[in-house]
Amino acid sequence: MRTETAIPACAALWAASILATATAAWAADKPAVSFDTAAIEALTGAKGALDAKEGVFKVSLPRTDIKATAAGVRMTPPLGLTAWAAFTKTGKQASSHTMVMGDIVLLEDQVNPVMSAALDNGLEVTALHNHFFWDTPKIMFMHVGGMGEEKALAAGIGKVFARLKETEGGKGEVLHADIDPAKTTLTPAKIEAVLVYKGELKDGVYKVVIGRTTKMGGHTVGKSMGVNTWAAFVGSDEKAVVDGDFAMLESEVQPVLKALRAGGIDVVAIHNHMTNENPRIIFLHYWGVGPTEGLAKTLKAALDKTKHLPPTAP
Numbered sequence: 001m002r003t004e005t006a007i008p009a010c011a012a013l014w015a016a017s018i019l020a021t022a023t024a025a026w027a028a029d030k031p032a033v034s035f036d037t038a039a040i041e042a043l044t045g046a047k048g049a050l051d052a053k054e055g056v057f058k059v060s061l062p063r064t065d066i067k068a069t070a071a072g073v074r075m076t077p078p079l080g081l082t083a084w085a086a087f088t089k090t091g092k093q094a095s096s097h098t099m100v101m102g103d104i105v106l107l108e109d110q111v112n113p114v115m116s117a118a119l120d121n122g123l124e125v126t127a128l129h130n131h132f133f134w135d136t137p138k139i140m141f142m143h144v145g146g147m148g149e150e151k152a153l154a155a156g157i158g159k160v161f162a163r164l165k166e167t168e169g170g171k172g173e174v175l176h177a178d179i180d181p182a183k184t185t186l187t188p189a190k191i192e193a194v195l196v197y198k199g200e201l202k203d204g205v206y207k208v209v210i211g212r213t214t215k216m217g218g219h220t221v222g223k224s225m226g227v228n229t230w231a232a233f234v235g236s237d238e239k240a241v242v243d244g245d246f247a248m249l250e251s252e253v254q255p256v257l258k259a260l261r262a263g264g265i266d267v268v269a270i271h272n273h274m275t276n277e278n279p280r281i282i283f284l285h286y287w288g289v290g291p292t293e294g295l296a297k298t299l300k301a302a303l304d305k306t307k308h309l310p311p312t313a314p
Contacts, residue, residue: 036150040087043154045161058086061161063105065168070135080131081105081139083164085157090147098150104142104160109172111140112266117163118144119261121156124254128270175266175289179235181205186237186292194296195231195303197311207232210308212247214277226273227281229308231299233292240292242299246284248306253282255305260286263298 035057041048048059061084062077075081085102100123106114111128118125127143144160146153167173181204188206192198199208209230211223221227231244242265246256253270260267265288273283288295 034089035087039151040154043151044085044158046085046157054088056086056088058084059157060084061164066105066107066137066139068135068137068139070132072134075132075135075139083161085144085160087150087153097147098153099145099147100153100157101145102143102157102160104144104164106140106142106164107172108138108140109170109174110164110167111142111172111268112261113167113172114160114163115142115257115267116261117159118142118156119254119258121159122146122148122152123156123160125257125267125270126253128267173266175287177235177239177241177289179239179241181234184234184236186233186235186240190237190293191233191296194293194300196300199231205232205234210303212281212308214274214279214281216274216277221277229303229306233295235292237292240290240295242286242288242292242295244286244299246286246302246306248282248284250280250282252306253284256284256302259302259305260284260288260298263294263301264288264290265295265298 035050037048037050037057040057041059044059046059046061048057050057060082063081063083064077066075066081068075068081073079083103083105085100087098087100090097090099104114115125115128123144123146125142126145127141129141130139131141132139144157146156184204184206186206188199188201191206191208195208197208197210199206207230209223209228211228213220213222214227215221227247229244229246231242233240233242235241248256257267257270265286267284268287269283269285271283272281274281288298
């Protein structure tokens with residue numbers, strides 16, 4: 001009898017031990033919430049909500065000021081017109097660093113002023129693209145992120161939201177120029193002297209293409225397969241337009257963005273062109289207006305932040 005009763009007793013003790021261990025492990029894995037939510041709301045200027053299960057505090061800014069349609073559908077904040085930033089801790093201590101990720105809803109003329117606000121206040125800009133087709137006015141989405149001290153990140157998001165509000169109602173920037181490539185008179189030598197890389201003048205457009213390489217499926221792909229940075233200039237030496245594409249390693253994205261914005265060149269898209277390449281290449285598209293030498297100097301400053309292939313010897 002003792003043996004028969006001892007076995008269930010031992011089993012019960014064993015089960016209790018397993019349950020206690022599992023409970024302790026679950027508690028250890030459960031996100032520790034230690035946000036100063038009032039400070040985050042005050043610094044961002046936006047109301048937030050706590051997801052205790054995931055340990056995330058998220059503030060939102062509905063773009064109720066945007067009166068947009070997409071393919072005839074009247075767009076409202078719940079349909080994707082809400083800017084947001086989500087905060088989470090990177091560790092379980094109250095002093096742990098904080099991570100922030102967000103998606104900022106912008107009209108075209110707001111993108112670059114708001115991007116500069118993000119870059120100037122300790123945040124990274126990680127993507128810029130559209131979410132809709134046939135939207136009027138055109139709406140862009142800028143993804144931001146960062147790691148650091150909670151209040152510093154919240155202050156950065158606050159600067160972004162403040163700049164967004166300041167540029168509402170058509171108060172942003174548009175780099176406009178009345179230029180026809182057929183009437184181009186710019187001097188290619190002046191651009192070459194700055195960039196060092198040589199280009200070709202054709203059909204009124206002076207274009208420079210700079211290659212780099214990556215691998216896909218074990219095969220090297222480079223300049224002719226689209227892994228390149230390029231710049232196309234039209235206009236005069238006094239007033240020109242440059243547009244183009246930067247092919248960047250992930251580590252180069254933020255320095256290139258800062259260099260372009262510091263020189264007044266607009267960034268119009270940030271995204272990938274490929275998948276599963278190694279190293280990963282991020283592409284950035286840009287648009288600038290100004291004297292050719294000034295535009296070239298800004299591009300050279302951005303190029304200096306990358307590891308592009310050196311110019312080919314003449």
